[in-house]
Amino acid sequence: MAFQKIGDEVLDAKIAVRLTAEEKQRLAEDADIAGLSMSALVRARYFGRKVVANADLVMIKHLNRLTGMLKTVHNESNGEYSADTAAAILLVSEAIKKISRSS
Structure with a gap:
């Protein structure tokens, strides 16, 4: 073999x-x-290589998708909800960073 x-x-x-x-x-x-x-x-x-769990990769993928949806809301509303979408995008970005660091 x-x-x-x-x-x-x-x-x-x-x-x-x-x-x-x-x-x-x-x-x-x-x-x-x-x-x-x-x-x-x-x-x-x-050898110190990063090991990312499949579950983490799936979660990051969904969070990135959510960020895209929030950007769509922002663009289609002509920024009417910009404070809310910006805050939500920041929270999602922080969650992605936290998941990435814990892997």
Whole structure:
């Protein structure tokens, strides 16, 4: 069986790590949430790469969509609700930043 490739590099080395059953289950759950294999999750975390949960990506996508809808309200109302839409867009932007930092 051929080893997986990342870019031009072949993942041709293996290590063994002992875990408790609970740790292994948590690692499997975290990998599933992130949409990664357990190996990919461990590599990403060890080498300091950002790991974003799929749920976070979906939430950010919906929040960005909400921002677009707020901008539409602002534009179609000729700015009549500009204070309200600006405040709402600021809150949505802060939520996106908070979600991004926690991932």
